[in-house]
Amino acid sequence: MGKLKQKKDVAPKYKRCPECFARLPLDAERCYSCSQKVEGAGKYGLAKKPFDWTGYIRAIGLWVLLGMYLWWAFFKKG
Numbered sequence: 001m002g003k004l005k006q007k008k009d010v011a012p013k014y015k016r017c018p019e020c021f022a023r024l025p026l027d028a029e030r031c032y033s034c035s036q037k038v039e040g041a042g043k044y045g046l047a048k049k050p051f052d053w054t055g056y057i058r059a060i061g062l063w064v065l066l067g068m069y070l071w072w073a074f075f076k077k078g
C-alpha cells in the first residue's frame with residue numbers, strides 16, 4: 001500500500017544487441033541471436049560493440065594487398 005516505489009532511477013533490465021537489436025541480459029557478453037560480441041549497455045540501453053580488431057586488420061591487409069597489386073601492375077608496365 002502507498003507509493004513506496006519510486007518511478008525514477010529505473011535501471012534497464014536488459015540491453016539491446018547493436019547488430020540485430022535482440023534483447024539481451026545486462027551481463028551477456030555475446031548475442032545469442034547473431035553471436036555478436038557485446039559490452040555493457042550504453043545509450044538507450046543499446047549494448048556497446050567491442051572494437052573489432054580482426055576486421056580492422058583484415059581491412060588494412062586488403063588495402064595493402066590492393067596497393068601492392070597496383071604498384072606491381074604499374075611497375076611491370078615500366
Ligand SMILES: [Zn+2]
Nearest residue numbers: 017020031034
Ligand atoms: Zn545480435
